[in-house]
Amino acid sequence: MNLTEKDLELLNSKDGLYALLKSRKVNLGKALEETVYAHEMNKKQEELIKLQNWVIQNDKKIVVIFEGRDAAGKGGAIRRLTERINPRHFRSVALNIPSDDERKQWFFQRYINQLPNPGEIVLFDRSWYNRAVVEPVNGFCTEEEYNIFMSQVNEFEKMLIQSNTYLVKFYFSITKKEQARRFRDIKKSPLKRWKMTSVDERAQELWDSYTRYKEKMFEVTNTEHAPWVIVDANKKTHARLEAIKHILKTIPYT
Missing domain, CATH: 3.40.50.300 (P-loop containing nucleotide triphosphate hydrolases)
Known part of the structure; x- marks a missing residue:
């Protein structure tokens, strides 16, 4: 599997290392997909906090x-x-x-x-x-x-x-x-x-x-x-x- 510099950066993040190490058999493709999802979800959840603050205020x-x-x-x-x-x-x-x-x-x-x-x-x-x-x-x-x-x-x-x-x-x-x-x-x-x-x-x-x-x-x-x-x-x-x-x-x- 050919990994880009961005892929490697994601896999070396906390979410990426967790995705890689959580199972005995390493699957780079699956780990990268899970890491991209976790990274995207974190960004969207940050925005949800902003939305909720707007609702409250x-x-x-x-x-x-x-x-x-x-x-x-x-x-x-x-x-x-x-x-x-x-x-x-x-x-x-x-x-x-x-x-x-x-x-x-x-x-x-x-x-x-x-x-x-x-x-x-x-x-x-x-x-x-x-x-x-x-x-x-x-x-x-x-x-x-x-x-x-x-x-x-x-x-x-x-x-x-x-x-x-x-x-x-x-x-x-x-x-x-x-x-x-x-x-x-x-x-x-x-x-x-x-x-x-x-x-x-x-x-x-x-x-x-x-x-x-x-x-x-x-x-x-x-x-x-x-x-x-x-x-x-x-x-x-x-x-x-x-x-x-x-x-x-x-x-x-x-």
Whole structure:
């Protein structure tokens, strides 16, 4: 493998030496790729700190939604996005199954309760868009509830944006083959096995149904004021960087 002077400099860095020495068999190509990713991620995380400082100092509000199929890497992207910023000024929200009282409320109410205060960033690991895809596919809502949601969501998001809130909507897209591979890895790992739910177990079987509802969601809710950003998530490192780059490009921090 022919290495440039810049490649050698990267491999001699702290991240490069770690990538080289973490396994018994040295793979220069893989180590260089990991080092380039780590170097790029560090730079983007420095910018995220600047963005958060701008949010705090100017009482801004940011909502970032992470949607996508099961095992698409949403949680990992959120962790990379937040691991260097001030934990007192962001929240990561992954709501549980609604309680009996929440089921009787207006659907959006429990999400409204999680929206950011001035000077805060909130990241949703799945959001109100559960009702657009996961719930109808798995029979967790009625057709009427689904139709009401689809008729209200665009106006809800417009009101959110008009209240001086920045809204970013990510959809992490993976192939059926990649999802199956990730499920196998999760099941093999004692540290990850807890991630598999009964919904995950049926994801491959219901793939086409998920696709139909996903496409309907894009058709109806990809609006000018709140467009979807589709991220190719077959490679996790690429997806994480692309999501962070888009946030830095979209939010006009100084």
